[in-house]
Amino acid sequence: MPAVAGRLTAHAPLAPLLWFKTGGAADWLFEPKDADDLAEFLAALDPSIPVMALGLGSNLIVRDGGVSGVVVRLGKAFAQVQRTGDMVLRCGAGASGILVSSTARDGGIGGLEFLRSIPGTVGGFVRMNGGAYGREVKDILIDCDVVLRDGSRRTLALADLHYTYRHSELPEGAIVIAATFTGSPAEPAAIQAEMDRIAASREASQPLRSKTGGSTFKNPDGHKAWALVDQAGCRGLMIGGAQVSEKHTNFLINTGTATSADIEALGEEVRSRVKAQSGVELEWEIQRIGSPVA
Structure with missing residues (x-):
């Protein structure tokens, strides 16, 4: 394995990181320090070794025999959300839907409330065209930054992803590291009311405590x-x-x-x-x- 600035763990159990709490270990679990650390690691890694990203561990079954290759988990360094323009948020791939929607609320940016209901992180939302309550990521995405399997970086516009229902055409092996979302002006109180409605609906209808x-x-x-x-x-x-x-x-x-x-x-x-x-x-x-x- 190449040298890293972050943390690289061999034979890492994945079940504690997953919502189902089942499954085997990863050959390697890599938690990069930052985007440079991730890019340099992938550039130096044997191209035959498979790599996949892991977010909050929802929407995933890891089979009991485990995962070969490297599982990349993006931590706090990738969990920042900042307002970068009028009605625009720049979101790290490790940021949760709750953090993104709450930051949007504080900035008076409407239209992102549905992210409150999706159990995952920005990287997964972008890859899967995550959606709920009548809206999808394709409705709010401007572009995303990815690190490709060879360590190179690209910025992909919305049109590059060719979104369909719960599917994107991200390049094979690409890891999303950030995304830019946009919304429309709204009163923070109205945004909070919609987030509360969504949260209550989920609590009433879904087994959230299982x-x-x-x-x-x-x-x-x-x-x-x-x-x-x-x-x-x-x-x-x-x-x-x-x-x-x-x-x-x-x-x-x-x-x-x-x-x-x-x-x-x-x-x-x-x-x-x-x-x-x-x-x-x-x-x-x-x-x-x-x-x-x-």
């Missing part, structure tokens, strides 16, 4: 994933320690003893039952990475 990964499946055209799962009789369905949430059927939860294999198998069983009942093929929204236990 070990979960967020929304499991994408909404198919013309359908709501949760409704299809419910109609297929999957509410409360269990495999091992994994369960389809009773509160919101598009959430899988770890009841305390689940393995990643349990969670993934439950998701596949739900997909099978939905296909048999409705003919609709559900697509995973949660990313699944790594190897199963041999």
Whole structure:
């Protein structure tokens, strides 16, 4: 491994960093000091070694056999949010949706309230075109900065990402390090009221206090994933320690003893039952990475 200014840990357990609290270890976990540290590390790293970024650990299943290569976790150095112009915020990729939306509120910038409801960081939002409550990242993004797998840096405009529903065309191996968002003038009190409404709606409808990964499946055209799962009789369905949430059927939860294999198998069983009942093929929204236990 190349020398680093940040922290590089071998055989690093990932389960404590993930919302599901399951899964194996990474060959290497790299927490860079800053963008220069990340770029220099990637430039010096053997190009055959795979690299992936990890945010808050939501929306992710790490299989029980762990992840080969390097997992990059962007910490406090990448979590700054600053107002850089009229209705413009410059956000580090490690910043949470709550921090971004709160900073927007303080600056009288409306239209970013939906980020309050997405459990993740700016890097993940940008990669996945994160969205909720009728808005998506494509509605607020101006551009983003990335470090490519070879260590070079690029700024990508909104049009470069070719956003579709929960998908972008970021270059293979690119790690988002910052993004520029824009909104529209609004009163901070009105912004806070909308954030409160969103928070109350999530609390009432989602299993926020459980070990979960967020929304499991994408909404198919013309359908709501949760409704299809419910109609297929999957509410409360269990495999091992994994369960389809009773509160919101598009959430899988770890009841305390689940393995990643349990969670993934439950998701596949739900997909099978939905296909048999409705003919609709559900697509995973949660990313699944790594190897199963041999």
